[in-house]
Amino acid sequence: MKKNLRFVTLSVxxxxxxxxxxxxxxxxxxxxxxxxxxxxxLSGKPIKEVLFAPGGVPAKVxxxxxYQVEQMYVQYFIPQNPRGSFPLLLWHGGGLSGVTYETTPxxxxxxxxxxxxxxxxxxxxDAVERGRSGWAMYPxxxxxxxxxxxxxxxxxxxxxxxxxxxxxxxxSKMKLLPGNQFPPEGYDNFTKQIVPxxxxxxxxxxxxxxxxxxxxxxxxxxxxxxSGLFGARVAQxxxxxxxxxxxxxxxxxxxxxxxxxxxxxxxxAIYGDYIEQDSRWPTIRGNGIKFYEALKAAGGTADVIxxxxxxxxxxxxxxxxxxxxDQVAGVIQDWLSKKGLYR
Amino acid sequence: MKKNLRFVTLSVxxxxxxxxxxxxxxxxxxxxxxxxxxxxxLSGKPIKEVLFAPGGVPAKVxxxxxYQVEQMYVQYFIPQNPRGSFPLLLWHGGGLSGVTYETTPxxxxxxxxxxxxxxxxxxxxDAVERGRSGWAMYPxxxxxxxxxxxxxxxxxxxxxxxxxxxxxxxxSKMKLLPGNQFPPEGYDNFTKQIVPxxxxxxxxxxxxxxxxxxxxxxxxxxxxxxSGLFGARVAQxxxxxxxxxxxxxxxxxxxxxxxxxxxxxxxxAIYGDYIEQDSRWPTIRGNGIKFYEALKAAGGTADVIxxxxxxxxxxxxxxxxxxxxDQVAGVIQDWLSKKGLYR
Numbered sequence: 302m303k304k305n306l307r308f309v310t311l312s313v314x315x316x317x318x319x320x321x322x323x324x325x326x327x328x329x330x331x332x333x334x335x336x337x338x339x340x341x342x343l344s345g346k347p348i349k350e351v352l353f354a355p356g357g358v359p360a361k362v363x364x365x366x367x368y369q370v371e372q373m374y375v376q377y378f379i380p381q382n383p384r385g386s387f388p389l390l391l392w393h394g395g396g397l398s399g400v401t402y403e404t405t406p407x408x409x410x411x412x413x414x415x416x417x418x419x420x421x422x423x424x425x426x427d428a429v430e431r432g433r434s435g436w437a438m439y440p441x442x443x444x445x446x447x448x449x450x451x452x453x454x455x456x457x458x459x460x461x462x463x464x465x466x467x468x469x470x471x472x473s474k475m476k477l478l479p480g481n482q483f484p485p486e487g488y489d490n491f492t493k494q495i496v497p498x499x500x501x502x503x504x505x506x507x508x509x510x511x512x513x514x515x516x517x518x519x520x521x522x523x524x525x526x527x528s529g530l531f532g533a534r535v536a537q538x539x540x541x542x543x544x545x546x547x548x549x550x551x552x553x554x555x556x557x558x559x560x561x562x563x564x565x566x567x568x569x570a571i572y573g574d575y576i577e578q579d580s581r582w583p584t585i586r587g588n589g590i591k592f593y594e595a596l597k598a599a600g601g602t603a604d605v606i607x608x609x610x611x612x613x614x615x616x617x618x619x620x621x622x623x624x625x626x627d628q629v630a631g632v633i634q635d636w637l638s639k640k641g642l643y644r
Numbered sequence: 645m646k647k648n649l650r651f652v653t654l655s656v657x658x659x660x661x662x663x664x665x666x667x668x669x670x671x672x673x674x675x676x677x678x679x680x681x682x683x684x685x686l687s688g689k690p691i692k693e694v695l696f697a698p699g700g701v702p703a704k705v706x707x708x709x710x711y712q713v714e715q716m717y718v719q720y721f722i723p724q725n726p727r728g729s730f731p732l733l734l735w736h737g738g739g740l741s742g743v744t745y746e747t748t749p750x751x752x753x754x755x756x757x758x759x760x761x762x763x764x765x766x767x768x769x770d771a772v773e774r775g776r777s778g779w780a781m782y783p784x785x786x787x788x789x790x791x792x793x794x795x796x797x798x799x800x801x802x803x804x805x806x807x808x809x810x811x812x813x814x815x816s817k818m819k820l821l822p823g824n825q826f827p828p829e830g831y832d833n834f835t836k837q838i839v840p841x842x843x844x845x846x847x848x849x850x851x852x853x854x855x856x857x858x859x860x861x862x863x864x865x866x867x868x869x870x871s872g873l874f875g876a877r878v879a880q881x882x883x884x885x886x887x888x889x890x891x892x893x894x895x896x897x898x899x900x901x902x903x904x905x906x907x908x909x910x911x912x913a914i915y916g917d918y919i920e921q922d923s924r925w926p927t928i929r930g931n932g933i934k935f936y937e938a939l940k941a942a943g944g945t946a947d948v949i950x951x952x953x954x955x956x957x958x959x960x961x962x963x964x965x966x967x968x969x970d971q972v973a974g975v976i977q978d979w980l981s982k983k984g985l986y987r
Contacts (some may be wrong), residue, residue, distance in 0.1 A: 325724050326671040331757065332747035335836035340795070340813075351791055351843060353738050354873055354896035356931065358924040360801060366794030367813070372836040374743065381668050395696050398776050400717065404675035414674065432776045433741050435839040438792055448694055449781055451709030452683070458703060470683075470710070493678035493715040496778040500694060530697055553697035581701040588699065 324418055330379040336516060337429070337509030338372030341442050370442050371502070373509035374399075374433035375426040377517075378413070384420030386642045387520045387544050391416075391425045392510065394526025395552070396450055396498040398432030399425040401525065405622045406487030406494070412523075412621045415630045419643075424517055428528070429506040431496040439499075447497035455495070456488065459618035460575045460582065478575050482615040482623035491622065503530065510535045518542040521642060523633065525549040526618065529589075537562040545569070545640055547633055550618055552585060554592045561599030568596065568603040569636050571629065573616030576607075606632060667761055673722040679859055680772070680852030681715030684785050713785050714845070716852035717742075717776035718769040720860075721756070727763030729985045730863045730887050734759075734768045735853065737869025738895070739793055739841040741775030742768040744868065748965045749830030749837070755866075755964045758973045762986075767860055771871070772849040774839040782842075790840035798838070799831065802961035803918045803925065821918050825958040825966035834965060846873065853878045861885040864985060866976065868892040869961065872932075880905040888912070888983055890976055893961055895928060897935045904942030911939065911946040912979050914972065916959030919950075949975060 346364040353360060376399065377388075391413060393401040402413040402425050416423045427434045430443070437443050455461070456468040456475070461483045467476035472485035510531050514520065519542050524532035529551020536543040537559055546563065548554070548570040570589055576582040593603035608616050608629065616623050623629070637643050689707040696703060719742065720731075734756060736744040745756040745768050759766045770777045773786070780786050798804070799811040799818070804826045810819035815828035853874050857863065862885050867875035872894020879886040880902055889906065891897075891913040913932055919925040936946035951959050951972065959966050966972070980986050 326674055328669040328671070331669055331721075332753065333743055334747060334751075335833060338836055349791075353841075353843060354870055355846065356873075356898065357896040358927050360924065362791060362797065363794065364792065366796050368792065369795055369832070369835040369838065376746070378674075400676055400776050403719070404677060408677075410675065427776070433743050433770070433837075433839070435836075448692075448705060449707065449711065451706065452712055453709050454705065489712070490678060492712040493681055493717075493778075494776075495712065496776070498696075500696060503698065527697055530699075553700040555699065581703065584701045 326414065326417060327381040328378055328417075329381045331377065333374065333376040333433075335372040335374055335434070336512040337505070338369055339505075341368045341370050341437070342366070343368060343438075343441060368437065368442070370437035371429050371505035371509065372434060373426055373429050373506070373513065375424050375513060377422070377424045378417045379422045380417055380420045382420060383422055384644055385416075385422060385521070385637070386644065388517050389416050389421040389423050389521045389523060390513070390517070391423060392522065392524040392528035392531060393426075393428065394528060396431075396448070396495050398427040398494065398496055400432070400494045402621060405484070405626060406490035407484035408487070409626070412626065412630050415627060419634060424513070426510075426513065428531070429509050430499050430502045436497070436499075443499050443501060445499055445501040447499050449497050450495050452492045455492070458581075460573065460579055461488070461617045461619070464580070478617075480574075480615040481617060482625050483617040483619060484622070484624055487622070491619070507531055507534045511538055514539050514542050519544050521545045521547065521637060523547040523549065524551065525621070526552045529554050533559070533563070536566050540566050545637060545642055547571070547636070548589070549620055551589055554589060557592050557595045560592050560595040561601065563596055564599050564601035566601070567640050568593070568601070569633070570603060570605045571620070571632065572605070572607045573618065573620050574609045574614055575617075604636065608632075669757065669760060670724040671721055671760075672724045674720065676717060676719040676776075678715040678717055678777070679855040680848070681712055682848075684711045684713050684780070685709070686711060686781070686784060711780065711785070713780035714772050714848035714852065715777060716769055716772050716849070716856065718767050718856060720765070720767045721760045722765045723760055723763045725763060726765055727987055728759075728765060728864070728980070729987065731860050732759050732764040732766050732864045732866060733856070733860070734766065735865065735867040735871035735874060736769075736771065737871060739774075739791070739838050741770040741837065741839055743775070743837045745964060748827070748969060749833035750827035751830070752969070755969065755973050758970060759977075762977060767856070769853075769856065771874070772852050773842050773845045779840070779842075786842050786844060788842055788844040790842055792840050793838050795835045798835070801924075803916065803922055804831070804960045804962070807923070821960075823917075823958040824960060825968050826960040826962060827965070827967055830965070834962070850874055850877045854881055857882050857885050862887050864888045864890065864980060866890040866892065867894065868964070869895045872897050876902070876906070879909050883909050888980060888985055890914070890979070891932070892963055894932055897932060900935050900938045903935045903938040904944065906939055907942050907944035909944070910983050911936070911944070912976065913946060913948045914963070914975065915948070915950045916961065916963050917952045917957055918960075947979065951975075
């Protein structure tokens with residue numbers, strides 16, 4: 302009887318974790334690997350003695366030698382009954398990791414679960430320099446210092462709050478943009494996902510993503526914010542392997558002169574709400590529009606969806622965490638279906 | 645026809661990833677969350693202008709403000725048909741992350757999959773300071789500098805190679821301990837899992853693990869190397885919530901005087917091969933034995949399994965990556981069954 306009660310408790314807990322019972326996830330495989338990276342030799346540094354554990358035994362650590370750096374972590378979930386024609390790769394934005402796409406900060410299922418449940422073989426990565434990819438010594442290997450974000454910074458910059466001074470630790474005192482879909486009660490959890498970032502690691506990151514594409518594609522790329530640049534660059538380098546490029550509020554896309562290289566890659570760009578009233582986003586979106594126009598002028602296709610114009614209002618920059626995240630995932634899913642990439 | 649071929653390719657790839665077809669994984673839920681952490685206020689630093697993306701729009705970054713630090717990332721997999729009486733928590737060792745328990749460096753399924761497939765609700769974490777837990781500014785918040793490991797270091801220190809000078813980039817030229825079960829062809833991948841570590845973050849790590857135990861336990865802890873200390877400390881603080889403590893080559897366990905606090909916690913300690921011939925491991929294991937003896941003298945129980953003595957030979961310190969990793973997982977599984985924690 303006691304044993305049965307334990308099982309009831311466990312099941313209730315499992316359900317409580319997301320707030321509701323939901324469809325099961327049936328996988329033929331799940332696992333992880335690293336791609337990319339290179340070896341760097343450092344020399345001339347003093348040998349250290351390090352006590353790794355209190356009460357342990359000191360170990361000699363010679364910092365001179367070969368270091369493995371700039372690799373990238375990828376976790377995959379292969380559904381038992383795949384329905385996506387190709388694997389779907391989720392690439393997160395700056396200062397974040399693959400956690401972006403997992404459980405939302407207010408405890409709902411994220412886009413990772415959404416696409417896995419739809420039957421996409423889904424690969425979720427931590428870009429070079431962060432999360433389970435690790436990071437390298439600076440200034441020896443990475444050439445700049447890392448940037449750390451305060452709790453206020455993304456609140457003001459990601460179109461959640463009403464700009465400078467809008468953040469407050471108490472969700473009831475946060476000055477949210479009116480109608481904002483980002484769950485304020487989850488903001489604290491969201492800040493726990495933030496990791497230090499560099500501004501000098503784009504090239505190794507693109508190299509690692511290219512190696513990932515060479516390993517698991519043809520595929521569909523769903524990229525967010527900083528990864529707009531990575532997605533564009535990698536798709537330009539491997540246009541035959543990227544069967545669709547979904548840009549979720551790309552922060553940058555690289556030189557407009559390179560846009561025509563994507564003319565055979567179906568492209569969807571999605572933008573959320575409050576862009577016109579922001580100090581930076583009209584320019585960021587405007588740069589995107591110029592890029593898509595150049596692509597179309599070269600014979601390519603680019604579908605741009607401004608969510609408010611299709612009746613989906615209140616989205617912050619962190620669309621995959623907003624209360625209507627599943628609705629926006631559905632917009633992507635429908636577009637992929639229309640492109641013939643789903644059966 | 646073309647579409648069907650795509651599906652065949654995808655399935656073949658999914659199987660190729662691990663080298664063989666295997667039983668499916670049926671989950672009622674999977675997701676992640678962060679626990680623990682605290683807020684730190686920094687002030688008096690100059691405001692920076694940061695160009696986060698080339699071609700983007702510069703953003704003002706004020707490094708003064710509130711930082712979220714010392715939180716811990718946890719990923720969970722809840723089987724559809726749980727058979728473990730309690731959740732099972734996997735805690736990794738120093739300089740590593742939860743990747744330790746995922747796919748082995750030579751591409752086999754890791755202990756995470758093993759225990760999930762057995763029906764354990766499994767929680768795999770990245771300790772404070774590493775992986776998806778992020779890390780904090782030093783010396784402002786973390787008080788010491790991080791330690792970076794060369795590729796040679798774990799090879800020589802984890803009882804894979806024959807001590808100093810045994811590492812070689814070419815697996816065929818590595819001087820392995822005779823009969824070693826660590827897959828040399830996977831060593832390069834293993835080094836990609838290494839992340840920078842600190843030696844001054846034990847207390848916040850223990851605080852975060854304690855919060856995790858308060859959130860998801862009663863439970864079983866399976867801890868490796870550095871996490872021996874974390875497992876012992878947390879089980880001492882929450883003896884009612886830790887229903888079993890499995891120590892896989894613990895690097896340290898804390899003061900022997902505290903051992904009796906575990907007298908109601910069933911304890912299993914597992915040690916691999918080559919310990920007698922190592923420079924540090926006889927002392928490390930010896931410290932463990934003293935701890936277990938003190939625990940038994942206080943009326944507790946501790947089962948110590950030296951794998952070579954039960955006919956399981958050739959294990960390095962990274963037992964969960966060795967070729968016989970499933971066999972050793974089976975030793976743990978059998979012990980948990982015998983303790984009445986599995987139905």
